[in-house]
Amino acid sequence: MSFPLPKPKSITDREVVLSRTDWDRISAILENPELANEIAEDADDLAAVEAVRAEDAAFVARLESERGVPIEVTIPVEVIEAKLDGAHPIKAWREHRGWTQLYLSSKSGVGRDLIAQIETRRKNGSVETLDRIARALNVPMEALLEDKENHPR
Secondary structure (H helix, E strand, O other): OOOOOOOOOEEOOOOEEOOHHHHHHHHHHHHOHHHHHHHHHHHHHHHHHHHHHHHHHHHHHHHHHHHOOOOOOOOOHHHHHHHHOOOOHHHHHHHHHOOOHHHHHHHHOOOHHHHHHHHOOOOOOOHHHHHHHHHHHOOOHHHHOOOOOOOOO
16 A cells, blocks of 8 residues: 655755645554555565566666667567467567568568468577567567467477
8 A cells, every 4th residue: 555645845955844734644654553564565565666677677778788779678568469369479579560571581581481480380480580580670589489388389
C-alpha cells in the first residue's frame, strides 16, 4: 500500500513544512503497525524494481556499445499478442516492423528460405543466424528464442 505524498507548504535545506491535516494523516498511517509494514514492503518492492531497471539499463548499454546501434528491449504489445497467437518470435518482430521476409533477408544476410523455415519451425536457426537476425531487427537475440515447453519439436 502506498499513499500520495502531500505537497509541502515550504521546503528549505533544513526543513519541510506540511499542513497540520497532512501531518496528522501521515502520523496516523505510520502509527498503525499493519499500514507501516505495508509501506515498508512497498519500499522494498520499489527498491527491487529500481535494481532490475539498473540491470536492464546496463544490459542495453552493453549491447548498444557492442552493436553500435540502439537496441529495443521492451516488447511491444503487438509482438506479445502475435507470440500468444502462436507466431514465431522472428515473425512477430518482423511483422511488427512491417518487414517482409525478403527485406529481413537483405538486412540480415540470412536467406529468405531459411527465415521462412525458422518462422514455420521446420528448422532451428544457429546461434550465428539468430544473432544476424537479431541485429537486423535491433533486438537482443534472447527476444527471438522460444520457450521449448510451449513449442516442442
